[in-house]
Amino acid sequence: MVTVSDDVSAVEVDLVEGRIGCPRCGGRLRPWGSARPREVRGGLEEEGSPASRHRPRRGRCVGCKATHVLLAVSLAARRADAAAVIAAAVQAKVARGWGHRRIAAALDRPASTVRGWVRSFAASAEAIATAFMSLVVRDAPDAAALWPAPNRDPGARALAVLAAYAAAVARRFGVGMLAWVRAGIAATNGSLFSSSWWTRAGQHELALTPARWRPSGSR
Numbered sequence: 198m199v200t201v202s203d204d205v206s207a208v209e210v211d212l213v214e215g216r217i218g219c220p221r222c223g224g225r226l227r228p229w230g231s232a233r234p235r236e237v238r239g240g241l242e243e244e245g246s247p248a249s250r251h252r253p254r255r256g257r258c259v260g261c262k263a264t265h266v267l268l269a270v271s272l273a274a275r276r277a278d279a280a281a282v283i284a285a286a287v288q289a290k291v292a293r294g295w296g297h298r299r300i301a302a303a304l305d306r307p308a309s310t311v312r313g314w315v316r317s318f319a320a321s322a323e324a325i326a327t328a329f330m331s332l333v334v335r336d337a338p339d340a341a342a343l344w345p346a347p348n349r350d351p352g353a354r355a356l357a358v359l360a361a362y363a364a365a366v367a368r369r370f371g372v373g374m375l376a377w378v379r380a381g382i383a384a385t386n387g388s389l390f391s392s393s394w395w396t397r398a399g400q401h402e403l404a405l406t407p408a409r410w411r412p413s414g415s416r
């Protein structure tokens with residue numbers, strides 16, 4: 198899985214020109230058909246809109262020959278809801294202390310689904326905070342002002358560190374604002390909200406590639 202811009206034509210150009218790197222060996226990916234279509238329930242900006250169908254592009258590495266699904270930065274791996282919806286649920290839980298039923302009602306999602314999101318985030322909060330703190334240190338060593346204040350709640354700490362990382366990336370690449378969920382999804386190749394991914398996170402290398410989080414329309 199490789200996270201790419203949600204601008205389909207920009208991804209196509211990047212793929213054809215070999216600008217998307219293989220997460221396994223760093224080689225260049227070439228166009229390699231499409232992955233299975235998936236239904237995605239809309240983001241908050243399209244409240245009430247029906248599920249849309251996405252057919253993610255696939256690329257094949259010229260080096261190691263592995264194929265990778267190119268998942269748009271607005272989507273989370275193995276989740277049927279747009280990443281922004283999951284982020285809103287996590288934020289309501291962590292920042293406002295809402296219970297999962299209230300969040301579910303506000304977002305018009307099943308309570309069990311929302312409970313799964315907030316539990317999963319709580320379970321990986323420590324790992325998220327640790328991993329993204331090291332990215333902030335790596336990518337913005339001069340940005341002490343961005344460093345989050347200490348917080349005893351792991352979920353709040355994770356959100357603060359994600360926000361600091363998004364601000365560091367936005368500053369480094371000169372984009373005005375970058376939502377923490379986009380920055381987090383891009384750096385984890387879509388797995389930000391996957392607690393099973395985080396329990397294996399020692400095997401993963403968090404990566405930062407400009408093309409991955411570039412907001413659509415900014416090229």
Ligand SMILES: [Zn+2]
Binds near residue numbers: 220221259260263
């Ligand atoms: Zn490769």
